Amino acid sequence: MNLVIFGAPGCGKGTQSERLIDRFGFYHISTGELLRDHIARKTELGIIAEKYISQGHLIPDELMLSIIDVLLDSPEVKDRSIIFDGFPRTVNQAEELEKLLVKRGNKVDAVIGLEVPDEELVERLIKRGQDSGRADDNIDTIKERLDVYHNQTQPLKKFYQERGSYRTINGSQSIDKIAEDIAQLVATI
Numbered sequence: 001m002n003l004v005i006f007g008a009p010g011c012g013k014g015t016q017s018e019r020l021i022d023r024f025g026f027y028h029i030s031t032g033e034l035l036r037d038h039i040a041r042k043t044e045l046g047i048i049a050e051k052y053i054s055q056g057h058l059i060p061d062e063l064m065l066s067i068i069d070v071l072l073d074s075p076e077v078k079d080r081s082i083i084f085d086g087f088p089r090t091v092n093q094a095e096e097l098e099k100l101l102v103k104r105g106n107k108v109d110a111v112i113g114l115e116v117p118d119e120e121l122v123e124r125l126i127k128r129g130q131d132s133g134r135a136d137d138n139i140d141t142i143k144e145r146l147d148v149y150h151n152q153t154q155p156l157k158k159f160y161q162e163r164g165s166y167r168t169i170n171g172s173q174s175i176d177k178i179a180e181d182i183a184q185l186v187a188t189i
């Protein structure tokens with residue numbers, strides 16, 4: 001089973017992915033974490049990615065898609081159920097992901113949309129910046145990332161609704177309640 005955990009920055013995608021991994025044993029593909037790891041290791045990709053991430057912009061689709069293409073064939077990912085977290089983030093990425101999965105006899109089975117109002121997201125991200133020191137969790141970059149989300153990523157909701165795979169979860173509830181709602185939903189897929 002392949003799931004996409006979907007929503008704005010700060011909606012709880014990472015936290016809920018961890019819960020799903022503990023409960024169901026998915027392989028977790030978090031493109032944000034993957035890129036931050038490259039930045040920390042100062043790889044060629046990390047150096048390119050840092051320029052986009054620090055401004056709150058998306059890294060180019062071709063770059064992101066080539067990383068996913070390679071990752072899907074790696075021994076630790078092959079034949080596993082996957083949670084995609086932070087990917088796809090544009091309609092083009094979603095269309096290309098569909099092709100990458102079809103090529104491997106697979107598909108996206110469900111998209112779990114964690115819906116949280118913007119004001120709450122800003123509060124959460126500012127707090128996360130203070131606690132974790134994540135460089136892009138500062139007020140200017142947060143505003144840019146939310147704009148990017150609304151302009152480039154939110155259209156994916158309609159894309160997946162049209163395919164009948166979008167499921168809404170109220171992301172303003174407690175972490176445990178959200179995890180429970182998601183687990184119930186996953187059980188029906």
Ligand code: AMP
Pocket residue numbers: 009031032033035052053056057058059060064085086087088089093136145
């Ligand atoms: P995240 O940890 O998912 O909030 O991602 C942090 C940053 O990494 C984003 O603001 C983007 O700059 C970059 N990034 C993560 N995933 C993607 C993606 N699928 N496409 C383009 N850029 C991405």
